[in-house]
Amino acid sequence: MTLPNDAYQKIAEMWTFPESQSFRKMMEALLTREDAELLLECTTPVTVPELVARLKVDEKIMAEKMDVFAKRGLIFRGKMQSHFRRGLHYGFAGMPAGPEYAPSEEYYRWRKIWQDENPNREVKQWLDRYAATKHQVHRVYPSRLAILANPKIKKEQLLWHEDIEQVFERAEIIAAGPCGCRTAGGMGARPTPGVGQYDKSAKCDHPMWNCFQFRKDMAEFNIKRGGHLKIYSIKEALEKSDEAERAGLIHEGPTNSASMPGVICSCAADCCSMLIPSLASGRMHELYTPSRFQPTVNLETCNGCQTCVERCPFEAMKMVKVPNSKKMKAELIAEACMGCGVCVVGCEQKALTFELIRPPEHIPPDSERLFRETIVLK
Secondary structure, three states, X not given: OOOOOOHHHHHHHHOOOOOOHHHHHHHHHHOOHHHHHHHHOOOOXXXXXXXXXXXXXXXXXXXXXXXXXXXOOOOEEOOOEEEOOOOHHHOOOOOOOOHHHOOOHHHHHHXXXXXXXXXXXXXXXXXXXXXXXXXXXXXXXXXXXXXXXXXXXXXXXXXXXXXXXXXXXXXXXXXEOOOOOOOOHHHOOOOOXXXXXXXXXXXXXXXXXXXXXXXXXXXXXXXXXXXXXXXXXXXXXXXXXXXXXXXXXXXXXXXXXXXXXXXXXXXXXXXXXXXXXHHHHOOHHHHEEOOOEEEEEOOOOOOOOOHHHHHOOOOOEEEEOOOOOOOOEEEEOOOOOOOOXXXXXXXXXXXXXXXXXXXXXXXXXXXXXXXXXXXXXX
């Protein structure tokens, strides 16, 4: 029986699913009732001594409990404080630090049921935001390699917050872990045990270490709890970014404003927990703002190989008949294009050129940023 004020119900309300039986079953498989009640004591940043004084428990036991919560990816943690709150994609603080901290099969079974019952769980929130502000929550970042392939585009024409190299230069830190979606963590299926260094995905064949985060405190949190994380130099990060672009991954993230992003992900439309529901909604341009760039096709150079059609995650390229040619050739569907540039990078004939077509005002100002800096834990 569901109790109106029990810990599981309160967590369901925090995650905005108070009526969902599958969400409750998922929480019951993930957390003991004692775990759930303790986590609710941490909905504002709190220290172990504060919890000990409040709950009258042994300090060593409490410290060990909070350490396990952090390694399970349930709480955000600073040097002293812990914080229980909803993370991205209706998750928690992150993926488990290792297989021994992963949830049970029962949890993953109920998570799959919950996700199937709520395919638009995040999209609805994002669309509501767009309806209220006319600013999309997410943003597509242009390909660095596609920009470099057009010598007419000068460095001074680029906005620093759209140029991944300048973002890297301004970042507190450049870190990357194995992509949560491509290891299956982001979509709820259990990651394959023993994936090793996660060089390739458990769900697809895309490279793994190309989703970048730029907050030093979050990187330190993940390292301290034993999570997989690599720290990159600017040169190394650019190499990983280029690797992602060559593999057909697009740069995108939830910082659609003229400001420093917290993350820039390199995503594939076949596994990304943001792109999949966004594309399925049919309302991509209300959820993501395209970059300021768009490809153009040189019909004389195009040989009709269809690589651009295959690489485009937005179905913005098609093959058409052209006069005086036996081969069909590529044509851009401009209204569908998001300006990612992966078609340009993949065109061996160099028949596609990335062009700067939108003014700086296309990117909303910092005041429109939805995802503000989260609480920095002490």
